[in-house]
Amino acid sequence: MVLLSFDIEEFDMPFEYDREISFEDQISISREGTIAILDLLEKYKVKATFFCTVTFAENIPDLIKRITETGHELASHGYYHSDFKPEHLLQSKLKLEELSGKEILGYRMARMMPVDEVEIQKAGYTYNTSINPTYLPGRYNNFNISRTFFTKEKVLQIPASVSPIVRFPLFWLSFHNLPLSIYKFLVSWTYKKDNYLNVYFHPWEFTALNDFKRFGFPKYVSKNTGVDMIERMDNLISWMKEKKYSFGTFQEFIETIKK
Template sequence: MILLSFDIEEFDMPFEYGKTISFDDQLSISTQGTLSILRILKDAGVKATFYTTANYAMHRPEVVMQIINEGHELASHGFYHSEFKPEHLAQSKQKLEEIGGVTVKGYRMARMMPVDEREIEKAGYVYNSSINPTWLPGRYNNFSKPRTWFYHHNVLQLPSSVSPLIRFPLFWLSFHNLPMGILKMLSASTHRKDGYLNLYFHPWEFTDLDQPERFGFPGYVVRNTGNAFIQRLTDFIAWGKRKGYEFSRTDQYVEKIFKTGKS
């Protein structure tokens, strides 16, 4: 099983690199990327999960409705991407459900930062996918966390996928920088060990980020963005289908765990 997920948010990442970007541009870049993602998924005939901020959804409700109407899952990525308060957990869920007319079951914290699981349960979420169970300098120190799904405070935790043993993260940066052959090898070994892959990306990766004056991103962020990344994900999905892997929305996979107690 391969769970593809996309964090749909206002594109505020340039602020981390000392650049400014208007809110309209943040929305435009995220929307352009989201529409590219939807085309990829439609052409491949697979469904995915879109963790969306309420702030983005309020400004682009037509994109949210396209996500839903094309059969994908709408989940919460918080209310704002660069601001968090515990009350945003319930507020973002309520707003997304109001806009989309669907039940929101999943949550992912912005930038995969820690979040109080008791607050997640209180807000009414069924599952949380906010853990990258590896170590990255200045970002994550999660070697003590399980690699695969587990329960905590009555909420199913679904960490992003990392390879067995060395816990090499199979996240968006890996898809930009590793040769596809190595990435597929790591993905296959992880799928063989865990029975599934939980992968996450962002819409702005599917636009051209190689604009130093505008964004200020380092080479490992901009490598293989835009059309190159569209081709990379298209190729990866085709490879997964040839391997016989199923693709699923996260909520449907979580429901399977509830029913069977296993991957």
Template sequence: MILLSFDIEEFDMPFEYGKTISFEDQLSISTEGTGKILSLLKQHQIKATFYCTANYALNKPDIIAEIVANGHEIASHGYYHSDFKVEHLRQSKEVLEQLTGKKVSGYRMARMMPVDEKEIFQAGYVYNSSINPTFLPGRYNNLKKPRTWFYQDKVLQLPSSVTPTVRFPLFWLTFHNLPLGLIKWMCNRTYKKDGYLNLYFHPWEFTNLNQPERFNFPSYVMKNTGNHFADRISNFIAWAKSKNYLFGTTEEFVKTIK
């Protein structure tokens, strides 16, 4: 099964590059991208998981309602994207459950940062998808973590997919910068080895990020964004479906694990 997931947050990434952006713009950019994602998923008739911050959800309840109405899963991405307190684990879950009327089973820490699994369990989550099991200088060093799903402190861990052996990350930046044929080859090899793919993206990738004066992003972040990225993901989905690979929500996948 291929697990497509999208982290919906207040778009605060420009702050990391020395730029400011209003909260209204943060919300509107994420919302624009989410609309494109929902259209894409509807076009291909597949379901996905949306990890949402409570902050975004409270300000855009209509978007959350649309996601749920389209049959997708809502999971937690924390309360705020750039602020974390342990109590936010339970509080974000409660907000999302109140807004959706559905149980929230999954959690993903903002920026894939470490989180205490015991606290995840205490907050009532079934699974956690906050590990990128690779090495990225200045960001992750998770080479000692298992590459595929495992249990820790009573919580199912679902690391982001990386290739076997060399652990090349199959994450959002890969889909922007490498040739699509190479991405398909790596994904195919990983799928055959692991039996699933856990891929994550962000709504703002589906908007035009090639605005250096506004965002100050490096070229590898701006490359193939907006409609170009929507076309790439659509091409990837069509390719995977041609190989009879199934798509589903993370919650659906978790239920298949004994």
């Protein structure tokens, strides 16, 4: 099963590159990208999981409704994207349930940073997908963590997909920078080995990010964004459909591995 997921959040990433961006622009840019994602998913009739911050959810009630009413899963990405306290785990779950009318089962920490599994369990989540089991200088050093799903502190841990053996990450930056043929090869290899694929993206990737003066992003971040990203994702989903890969939400995936 392909677990397509999207971390929908206030677009605060320019702050990491010493740029200012208004809150209104943070919301509008991520809103634009979320609509592009939903349109693509609707085109191919595939379901995905949206990990949403409370801050973003409060500003897009119509899109939260569209996400839930069209069969996608809503999960927690925290209360705020750039501020975390342990109490936000439960607070974000409860608030997203209030806003959506749906039970929130999953959590993904902002920027895939470490989070205490005990606190995840205490907050009532069924699964956590905050682990990228690879090595990236200055970000992740997770070669000691299982490459595939496992249980810890009574919570199902579903790491992001990395390739077998070398653990090459298949996350959003790889998708932007690798030739699509190589990315597809790695996807195929991983899917055959693991029988599932867990890849994640962000709504702002589906908007044009090439304005260095405005955003400050290096080329490896801004490459293949906007229309190019929409076309690449369209190509990827079409290719997966041709290969008869199944798609589903994390909630649906969990039901399959329980059997």
